[in-house]
Amino acid sequence: MRSVLSPSLMVECAGEAVQTPPIRDLQQNPNFPINVFLMRVHLPVEEAFMPPIELKVMDNREFGYKPVVGQASVRSLKHYMCEPSAEGHTPRLPPPGMGQSLLMPLSLPQEEEEECVDWWSKFYAATGDLAKSGAYLQTGLDSLKVYNCELEAVAEFQALQDFCQTFRLYRGRVREEASDDPLVVGEFKGLFQIYPLPEDPTSPLPPRQFQELPESQPQKCLVRVYIIRAFNLPPKDRNGLCDPYVRVTLGKKKLGDRDQYLPNTLEPVFGRMFELPCVIPLEKDLQISLFDYDLILPDQKIGSTSIDLENRLLSHFRANCGLPQSYCISGPCQWRDQLLPTQLLESVARMRGLALPEFSTEGDRATFLGRTFLLAELESKATPHRHLGPPRERLALHLLRTCGLVPEHLETRTLYHSIQPGIDQGKLQMWVDIFPEGFGPPGPAFNITPRKPKRYELRCIIWNTQDVDLRDISITGQRMSDVYVKGWLDGLEEDRQRTDVHYRSLGGEGNFNWRFVFPFEFLPMEQQYLWSLDETVLKVPPKLIIQVWDNDKFSADDFLGVLEIRLLSIPLPARRPRDCTLKMLQDESDSRSHKRTSLFKQRVARGWWPCTVQEEGKQRLSGKMELTLEMLTDQEAEERPAGRGREEPNMNPTLHPPVKADFPKPQQA
Structure with a gap:
């Protein structure tokens, strides 16, 4: 052949x-x-x-x-x-006076916005994960449309x-x-369109279809492929997980480095953008594949999905670049299209045979399809943020959004494998932007790089304990305990630290002047810190665990109590031991609960906290601890160094050995 x-x-x-x-x-x-x-x-x-x-x-x-x-x-x-004149799509115009803006009515100060907002804030706000979106909903910035299927499967877009x-x-x-x-x-x-002709041969013929057609020559385009995350992947390794990585294929071009795999996960967050030049329709089929990384055996293909770029480029729904909700000239929602909203609106009007819009000199009023639109009415429910562009372009974008075009979105594509055709091999969330070279350079790409953690250091000084349980009996018949304290960050047990022992405590007191130092990586926007199990990176809310123990020489040490403090919501300490009660540990959802604060905001806290034990399913107060908790950034920790325990550099502050009662240490048998 x-x-x-x-x-x-x-x-x-x-x-x-x-x-x-x-x-x-x-x-x-x-x-x-x-x-x-x-x-x-x-x-x-x-x-x-x-x-x-x-x-x-x-x-x-x-x-x-x-x-x-x-x-x-x-x-x-x-x-x-079809009817003889039924070509194109009529805009769905809003009723007069109805605002189309989806901006929130609140606005954040500039410094606070830059600190708490990125593209992932918009993503998590759209998916309902408000704990990770920070204050994005209060910024007034655009929201993101998340489709739970392929863009071609959205009914209103007619499969593109x-x-x-x-x-x-x-x-x-x-x-x-x-x-x-x-x-x-x-x-x-x-495409075919079938319509009746008049029975009378002398009657005028209906208007011809397909009048506004693009050039039939191949178009050079720039394609940006944004791969966000995957989920529900099938396991490929013996541990029931896989090590996925992305490979993008368009024509003869292949992008994707197998060394950038994500270990031991079925729900990888990739956050990668691939940029490829192409000629459509010669290179129209974009294929995104996930592979499982293997060190010795050949990598296994997990699944793939294919996208016809030509359909997206030629569709009247303008699927090559989704429309945002507002025209921004800066910030995380900056305009990325090649054409301005006014140019796009004129193009849509010509394609659909509509009268071109007319704008006022100031650009805050427009006449379109025989109606007058006021920008003040369309944005009446919103406080404009500092990233918005000129009124003329903002108003044009509001009119564009009534034309049924594809909005800024995230699509969820099903992965398939040729060995098991028709069987779901997981989901991939992504989107594609296509920019024809003839329209000029595109705007800046979105930065979807996964959030990088910041280095922090938690310093915890154990000053004293009081009223801890007494578990031993001295040779004189008195109850006593040999008290020491140990602590760690939840998930980082390998960095467990402990104080020296306060021997022969007859009243439950202990004097230590001992410093714990815990370095860790923290994601401020997600309010979580990272810890690793093998190659797997896990994220958990930061929590400090402090335990009090009784030291025994000839048997296992006795547990005396524990204090667990969530660093994002620590109960304010008591100034005096007598004010230190179990009420301080009440659930913060209780309206009567003790006041709480974030150590990342307050930075330093000193006072008394209760430690507890579980007895018969209830918490019992088993002692009190005087602590100083201090949170430092990596840079602050370098500028103000401090050693563990009372080791050098013993400073910030300097810790001296405590003055204790002169009891001899027990001898090892």
């Missing part, structure tokens, strides 16, 4: 046929030189009796040889029936085949279409 070089298409219906001129060189330009053809056919009124449309692709070879290399049959014609539909071509006898049919030899892209 020879490869097809110069195909032409024959369309047959009800005994009539039309044939296109041949494509001169399929490898250079797969588009037909003439795009619109008119056929006059006699069809039954009832759709059930209409004959199918037969498509035959023939290759034009030497000596007049024209073999049929692929064919298809369009059996149902009701999808192509409103401009041209894809028909699979088969070799030999035409069979029912099937995604895994081995007889599929190619695709034909086109």
